[in-house]
Amino acid sequence: MLNKFLAAGVAAVALAGVATTAQAGKELDAIKARGQLICGVSTGVAGFALADSQGKWTGLDVDLCRAVAAAIFGDADKVKFVPTTAQQRFTALQSGEVDLLARTTTYTLTRDTALGFDFTGVNYYDGQGFMVNKKLGVKSAKELNGATVCVQPGTTTELNLADYFRANKMTFKPVVIEKVEEVRAAFFAGRCDVFTTDASGLYATRAANAPKPEDYIILPEIISKEPLGPVVRHGDNQFADIVRWSLYAMVEAEEY
Incomplete structure (x- = not known):
């Protein structure tokens, strides 16, 4: 480097x-x-x-x-x-x-x-994804109907999230938090079922911030181009x- x-x-x-x-x-x-x-x-x-x-x-x-x-x-x-x-x-x-x-x-x-x-x-070049705890038992983003989702305001992530759920005829409950470190803390504390952001950020968060990285999975869907x-x-x-x-x-x- x-x-x-x-x-x-x-x-x-x-x-x-x-x-x-x-x-x-x-x-x-x-x-x-x-x-x-x-x-x-x-x-x-x-x-x-x-x-x-x-x-x-x-x-x-x-x-x-x-x-x-x-x-x-x-x-x-x-x-x-x-x-x-x-x-x-x-x-x-x-x-x-x-x-x-x-x-x-x-x-x-x-x-x-x-x-x-x-x-x-x-x-x-990135794309938006979703991270969940394995214990949720979810294998696809299309299984997230009714989930609570941690997301940052003022981002394309927030807009893409609403578009994706609408297009797939699903509902969600947003947990909107401005600071990314507070979003992570809320997700790992169980305040929301899902953390959504760019896939690179999800992998970085799982590796660097998760209490037990092996307990979390990043779902296969990439829902945007970033x-x-x-x-x-x-x-x-x-x-x-x-x-x-x-x-x-x-x-x-x-x-x-």
Whole structure:
């Protein structure tokens, strides 16, 4: 992972050298003047963005933030990570609390056009799934009629959930909780029968947070397409280009 990241950083820094020959945009100017990139990440999803006991962040989204910092400053450590919930993330980006959102965020038409954002690419293709306790005796999502379902608000997950149950003529009782760590706690405490989110998040949660991972199963149905990727505010094409090509550099590094 480290060698791949270094390769991505070198490529991104080369990009920055080209980019700075043109007049910088307002977002890029502000970041340079501050001397630090502020990156909005999740409050903790293993494999994407997770802080250890010393406060060190690791994961796919974290590596993207570091690559962008390397592109701008030549130093991957010049980045501050700001944890955001699914509900808070877009306000944080719109208000300027963060410069870049790298937070398992699904690329959608509405978000790209109506919220004043630009998606700069896709770094992970995901899909929504369901996790249940084995003792529920369920083998398929189509057996979940009448179940209580833990879900986060302000997500495509919440919308997909309603659509799926409606399409399959089933009912459910939502348990809507904003913070993902509280959603997990509620699910493992038995407050809901089902936890639904992107499949990657389900597997990460089972591996890292379940009291006994072997007691839980992820059902086979994937009910949506979730192209996840970094997001910036609309208006500074140069900053968006740096984020976009930093992502492409990481893809190239992965291939090598």
